[in-house]
Amino acid sequence: MNRVFLIAIFSFLLLLPISHASEVTSLESDGDVGYRQVGLMWSTDIPSEEGTIFEVWISNETIIEISNATKHSLVRVGNVSNLLQPGIGEWYDDCQYSIGDENWNPVYRELDGTAVIPPGAIGVNCTLSGISSGLEIHIAVLSINPSGGSILSSSISSSSTSSDEEIIVIETSPYIFAIGSIALSIFILLFVLRWMDYREGRTTSRFAHLYIAPAILALSVLTFYPVLYGIWLSFTNADQSHLGDQSIIGFDNFITVISTSGFLRVTGFTLVWSVVNVVAHIGFGLLLAIALNSNDLRGRSAYRTALLLPWAIPSYISVLVWRGLYEPTGALNDFLGTDLNLLADPNGAKIVVILVNIWLGIPFMMMSISGALQALPKDMYEAAEVDGISNFSRFRYLTLPNLKSALVPLSLLGFIWTFNMFNVIYLMTDGGPNLDFDGPGSTDILITYVYDVAFRDGAYGVAAAWSVVIFLMLVVFSWTYMKKTNATEAVT
């Protein structure tokens, strides 16, 4: 009897560490806690002892032993003093513990992120992340007691039932706006055309408008809609954080534009840039065209080809070559034996960008004027020669007035193109050097600054307002220029 009693005592002592190890007795899972997540709650039969580790294992099949499973996470029972205790939502994943009083507290974290709960905890509630959505998984918890013994809980199945929280909202207002503005512009165009037909007495061809329908549609989609969209955007607070849910804010963006530090400076430089370039393009283009048109010139084709090269090379390549030439280590300094850094100097950079654009623009003007020169009647010059008119007088009183019909639209187009010339400044200086903390750079023109406002600052509404201002400037200029020069009459 004593022997039986002793064996029983001995067995009890041997089993004591095992029975003292916290064993997971209850395991519950919730598959609806979030995308790619499942909730897991377990409780132990006795309060957890310091040094115990709970490992969470997951598998595609029932977990009988951990060899067929993957370790997901672990929770250590230990001293929590001096450890972080991030609140719910602050850590990468959420895990809480309970000491049996129905209060759930966030677990503590070691520096490497390991979850730690204090001794005495009997319940743990974790959100398991990284679970494939919609797939059934099996979860088990392995309790490892301080002496190294371990007990694997029975496994439960679960699956993350929450779908991707990202809801792709199809924002309908831009489409409605697009369709509306296209339809409106088609309607207005047709109305105007119909009215013009009526005024002119063209009433026999009913299908005429149908024939030009593709052109009207293309014009509406490619021209009127973007313009109307830009105008609408300029009255909204659209920016990086408001795109898609922007609202109308009246004229605020236009006030921002006008009150921008450097508004007058950038507008002024844009005008200087445009006028100097157009004058130089026309002047040099005319000079070269007259020279090329001279009957005494030999090798005209060779000259013409050489002079066309700046236009034939893609502008971004030639601009980058020019930039290289003006760099401190570039050919200009090598040639002059100087140490100039023109692109870093506000005035130097302005001169350089203008010079490069003049170089780029001359060939087009030269070719256009050359074509117009060749169309001038030769007998007019023969008569002048017979009358003994000097070369300068022939140019002043014959060539120039007869070229007006070509020069006026050319200069107008040249002005508009140069006003909106983006490549040269963007590639040469990117608008810099920038000495204004909240405004445009020293060589920025309106169009390059709009790019910065839109795509660097992300202020789409303000950028659209800048674009509307540019558009209005060009409309006013073009209208005035045509009125003053009688350009349309000259062409027709």
Next chain:
Amino acid sequence: MIRRIFFSLLVISILLFPGCLASNQSLEVEDNESTIELVVWHSFAAESKEQATFESKIDQFMASNPSVEVKISAIPYTEADNQFMVAAQGGEAPDVVRLSNDQLGKIGHVRVGGQPLLEDLRAHLTPIERSKFDPRALNAMRYEGDLLGIPASQDCLSLLFNPVLFDAAGVDYPDENWTLDDMLLAASTLTSGDVSGLALPVKDPYWWFGFQAGFGGSLFDQNGTPSLNSNGSSDSMDWILDLELEHEIVQTGTNKESMKNQFLSSKVAMIIDGPWNWATYEAGRIPLKQSVLPIVTDSGERISPLVTFKGWSVSKQSLNKEWSTKLALYLSSSDVQKEFAIETYTMPTTIDLYDNPDISENIVLSGFLEQLMEGTPAPTTRGMSLVYAPVGTAFENVYTGALNSSEALLLANESLQSELEGN
């Protein structure tokens, strides 16, 4: 009558033509449903070893996952944040994109239709997967709590030098006890003929940040408020600009590219550059050594370059977020990082690689790792992504003599503060 009927049929057929096309397209999509297509934007330099390594890893991923087709596109590193934002706002974001932690602050702030642009990856990674990464690197990819990327590399600037030019001038190599005065003296001695002693882009804010920290300045205070206008900041700005303007040991107008070219043509003895160019210099057969950046004589602090972490982020608009995350995890895995480190001297972010003999016994990698430990991690905040512009403007003003450094930095601080407040 016949003409009218013919014309009507023609118009109807024209109108129906796009519909026929649309029908074909939808059939095509249905046929391809079994293949998952992922679009990845990377920012490795064209024709670089990094790009070649990356492409080989993508090929391996596709070979292991035949149902996945990965289409890759290159974007410029400095424009990656802007290009991604513009694409995402147009609904054309790639599934996976390589971004730096100082770019995440800018993107993390942006919303389209109330939705962020990048997926919070916290729900996608298991704690065991997370635990493989250096907590500092992982934390750097978090913006306002969200995990916006998986760290794949980290880097910072260090001192690179050409030992042949040092030997020729009889100057001792830099070591960990070097001070800025030592560097200045050595650079002056080494500057001779068409050889410069030192090259760095003196007006580039990224290069300045390390000097600023060494002189006792900081970009932001502990609350994240801009703190550019300190004595340390202005002293460091003056010091770095004087390298070109006063001491003339840095060539006029040196920028990143010209620094690289000068070093490749053995026209400069020392440069301050990152590990990303090491492979290029090595391929150019330039004698090359590395040392940690010197100590600032007055403050006793070492120059502490900005440490940035680059990682793979998943777009919120991706229709295959699980696969995108798998790919991001693969590209950030220890195996891939190790190959990148050995092939391209990219510094790893997984803990096991820090002690890996292939890394720790590699003199270049261990040198850069030592420098990383001396660096200052870039904060992942909106302020960090916005700091470059006002600091760049401050540099331009001081360089051209329009303002002194204290005035310029005060204005830069006000400008940054104002932008953060949304004015």
